[in-house]
Structure formats: C-alpha cells, structure tokens
Amino acid sequence: MYQVTEKRDVPPNIKMFKVRAPAVSRKAAPGQFVIVRTDERGERIPITIAGAEPEEDTVTVYFAEVGASTRDLGRLGEGDGILNFSGPLGNAIPVKGYGEVLCVAGGVFQGVNLYLAKALRGEGNRVTCVQVAKGMDHLFLVDEAREACDESYAVVDDDEGGGLKGLVARLLDEKKMSRVFTFGPVPMQRAVAELASARGVPSSVNLYPVMVDGTGMCGACRVTVGGATRFACIDGPEFDGASVDFDELTSRLRYYTPQEKIAMVLNERGVI
Numbered sequence: 001m002y003q004v005t006e007k008r009d010v011p012p013n014i015k016m017f018k019v020r021a022p023a024v025s026r027k028a029a030p031g032q033f034v035i036v037r038t039d040e041r042g043e044r045i046p047i048t049i050a051g052a053e054p055e056e057d058t059v060t061v062y063f064a065e066v067g068a069s070t071r072d073l074g075r076l077g078e079g080d081g082i083l084n085f086s087g088p089l090g091n092a093i094p095v096k097g098y099g100e101v102l103c104v105a106g107g108v109f110q111g112v113n114l115y116l117a118k119a120l121r122g123e124g125n126r127v128t129c130v131q132v133a134k135g136m137d138h139l140f141l142v143d144e145a146r147e148a149c150d151e152s153y154a155v156v157d158d159d160e161g162g163g164l165k166g167l168v169a170r171l172l173d174e175k176k177m178s179r180v181f182t183f184g185p186v187p188m189q190r191a192v193a194e195l196a197s198a199r200g201v202p203s204s205v206n207l208y209p210v211m212v213d214g215t216g217m218c219g220a221c222r223v224t225v226g227g228a229t230r231f232a233c234i235d236g237p238e239f240d241g242a243s244v245d246f247d248e249l250t251s252r253l254r255y256y257t258p259q260e261k262i263a264m265v266l267n268e269r270g271v272i
C-alpha cells in the first residue's frame with residue numbers, strides 16, 4: 001500500500017495528497033503522471049505528478065473530485081493506504097535553456113505548472129506564470145507562484161475565455177517568448193496554443209484523454225497530432241500545440257459522459 005502522508009483541501013473540490021512512493025519520487029519529472037487505484041474495486045485514475053520529494057520518499061498530486069473514482073480517492077485520510085500508485089508514466093517535458101518562457105495553467109493543474117516553472121528556472125530560463133481559475137475562490141498556490149516564477153499573474157476567466165486571452169496575448173506581444181507551456185482544460189489550452197501559433201511562438205500542450213492501461217496497449221488515449229495517430233500515455237502527454245486535433249479530442253472526452261453520470265449517482269447512493 002502507498003500511504004497518504006499529508007492531505008489538504010483546496011477550494012472548491014480539489015485535494016492535495018503527498019503519497020509515500022519512494023521509487024516514483026526518485027524518478028519523477030515534470031509532465032509525467034501516475035495511475036492510481038484506491039482499492040480493489042476502484043477504477044484506474046491518471047493523475048499528473050505535481051512535485052517529488054525524494055528526501056521524504058513522497059510524491060505530490062492534486063486532483064479534482066469530479067466523479068465516482070476521484071471521490072473515493074478523496075475520502076482517504078492521512079495514514080490511509082492507496083492500493084496502486086504506478087509511475088512515473090509518460091514522457092517528461094524537456095527542461096532546457098529556452099530563454100523567456102510562459103507557463104499557463106488552469107484549474108487543478110497549478111501544482112505541475114509550478115513544478116515545471118521551478119525546473120525551468122533552474123536551467124536559467126526567465127519564467128512568467130499565469131494561473132487561470134473560474135472565480136477568485138478557485139485560485140490556489142498564488143503565493144507559491146510568486147516565489148517560483150520571475151513574474152506571476154492570476155486571472156479569472158469568463159466563459160468566453162476573454163480574461164485569459166487578453167492577458168496571454170498581451171504577454172506574448174510585450175515579451176519575446178521563446179516557448180509557451182500549458183496545462184488545464186482543453187478549451188483553455190487550445191486558446192493558449194492558438195495565440196502562440198498566431199505569433200510564431202512554439203507551444204507545448206498537455207493532453208488528458210481517457211486512459212486505461214497507460215502503457216500503450218489499449219488505444220483508449222488515441223489522439224491525432226500532425227495528422228498522425230499518437231497515444232497520449234506513451235507518446236505524450238505533452239505535444240506540439242499547433243499540431244493537435246482539438247475537435248477530435250473534445251468529442252472523444254465526451255464519449256462516456258452518460259456512463260460517468262450514472263456512476264456518480266450510484267456512488268452517491270453507496271451502490272458502487
């Protein structure tokens with residue numbers, strides 16, 4: 001079992017866990033993920049690694065309680081054990097000297113954004129971070145972003161993405177960015193990638209399609225990038241933002257919505 005050594009509630013429905021997983025903590029790098037199974041009845045949940053503390057043998061993750069499996073995981077407390085915690089999976093984001101970089105994260109993905117920002121600064125890059133949230137009460141890790149980045153901004157995004165688009169466009173126009181990295185909901189990452197492409201700046205997006213095995217065997221995480229079929233679990237999750245077929249990704253993410261709604265109701269009634 002993998003012990004939860006620290007648990008924190010992050011508004012509105014996000015949990016931070018530090019999990020004792022010595023082997024994962026020694027090898028993890030920004031961009032990689034773990035696949036977690038709470039217990040023998042649990043589904044496999046991919047979660048991005050938001051920090052590794054090899055001196056404590058722990059790995060940090062943030063997850064939103066959006067459905068039955070993430071709710072079950074969120075019910076664990078400090079000292080409880082997780083049945084499976086496999087990783088690190090996927091490719092690490094190449095951390096090297098790019099120059100001036102922009103790191104934009106939405107929702108639950110603030111932790112990994114700062115994990116990457118710190119690594120990029122360690123390589124001598126100048127890092128500007130943008131945190132995107134649905135409301136002021138959805139923002140977290142704001143002080144930590146100020147410390148981790150050379151410049152940091154927090155923006156509340158409206159449904160049209162206006163707040164985010166205006167800020168990112170201004171930063172891209174004012175600074176000579178060499179590269180943009182982004183994590184978060186598909187529409188947000190797509191908007192950031194399009195703004196970067198329009199200015200000739202390469203962008204790196206991180207894709208979270210439905211995954212099953214996480215090892216390239218099942219094909220569930222198929223995405224189209226540059227006209228070719230790729231598997232996000234072994235070829236990604238990071239891809240070139242200008243080449244991703246976002247329409248296909250969006251429609252594939254909605255594929256299991258009816259079943260997910262049923263699972264949520266059954267979970268609430270204690271049936272599963």
Ligand SMILES: Cc1cc2nc3c(=O)[nH]c(=O)nc-3n(C[C@H](O)[C@H](O)[C@H](O)COP(=O)(O)OP(=O)(O)OC[C@H]3O[C@@H](n4cnc5c(N)ncnc54)[C@H](O)[C@@H]3O)c2cc1C
Binds near residue numbers: 254257
């Ligand atoms: C590589 C990877 C890394 C991820 N990292 C994180 C992370 O760090 N933190 C985090 O909170 N979540 C992360 N996710 C998403 C997370 O795995 C799903 O939210 C989770 O599996 C949902 O399980 P569930 O049974 O609780 O909800 P479900 O019943 O499966 O789904 C509930 C709702 O969540 C949506 N959903 C389900 N899967 C995804 C997905 N892959 N992407 C976007 N929406 C989804 C559904 O459309 C539905 O609306 C990641 C996914 C992948 C593939």
Ligand code: FES
Binds near residue numbers: 211214219231232
């Ligand atoms: S999750 Fe099965 S191939 Fe990627």
